Amino acid sequence: MTSVPSRPLRADARRNREAILASAAELFGQRGDDAQIEEIAVHAGLGVGTVYRHFTDKQALVAAIVGRRFEAATELALAAEQLADPGEAFDRLLFGYLESVAGDSAFRRALLGPDEPRWEAIAEQKSAFREVVGRIVARAVDASLLRPDFDAEDFVLVTRGAMANMPDDVAWRRHVALQLEGIRIAGPER
Known part of the structure; x- marks a missing residue:
């Protein structure tokens, strides 16, 4: 499940989340389930840990x-x-x-x-x-x-x-x- 913050995300965290979602949509759209979290992080210009702070897994x-x-x-x-x-x-x-x-x-x-x-x-x-x-x-x-x-x-x-x-x-x-x-x-x- 996605992590649901108890308070609104900071501006930088919102930008990171948006970058992750945009990158994931593009890569999943191109390659489906073959796209990996590590690739999504690189494509978004972020570290893998940042992706996992927002999303527990690929699903x-x-x-x-x-x-x-x-x-x-x-x-x-x-x-x-x-x-x-x-x-x-x-x-x-x-x-x-x-x-x-x-x-x-x-x-x-x-x-x-x-x-x-x-x-x-x-x-x-x-x-x-x-x-x-x-x-x-x-x-x-x-x-x-x-x-x-x-x-x-x-x-x-x-x-x-x-x-x-x-x-x-x-x-x-x-x-x-x-x-x-x-x-x-x-x-x-x-």
């Missing part, structure tokens, strides 16, 4: 990267939820989330890889995102825009399928278009 570092992405995704989802049109809110959430992760190969590798991040370390971030996704999906279902059996778990399936086709912009967008044809309810104007 804690991956969890922090994933947690940050979920926090950003929750902000995006909350903004989408404010849209009056349930279909527009769903599309904004779906495409906004996917576009935000298209450039984040560390996040995609963590979600799609054989080992899931330590979800207990980021349970709050993951849960907050899922709650908003659930509300947006429910609104779209209630408005008869999506199949009645579509739920937040299905949203995860669609997005993971799209992520598996990234970073090719055409492939993931085509994947999503095909998926949407299967989950949207056809109407006279659609």
Whole structure:
């Protein structure tokens, strides 16, 4: 788990933490689990001990990267939820989330890889995102825009399928278009 300070981090400690996370995201994105803590420290211009003061191990570092992405995704989802049109809110959430992760190969590798991040370390971030996704999906279902059996778990399936086709912009967008044809309810104007 990440170390959670009982008081706010000093400015230099915050800078170090940010440098560690940026370096880790880049190296994990390039090489996955083959990236080592020692390499991350060197890449960040810090000592190994500094990395370990912030993160107990590599999995804690991956969890922090994933947690940050979920926090950003929750902000995006909350903004989408404010849209009056349930279909527009769903599309904004779906495409906004996917576009935000298209450039984040560390996040995609963590979600799609054989080992899931330590979800207990980021349970709050993951849960907050899922709650908003659930509300947006429910609104779209209630408005008869999506199949009645579509739920937040299905949203995860669609997005993971799209992520598996990234970073090719055409492939993931085509994947999503095909998926949407299967989950949207056809109407006279659609």
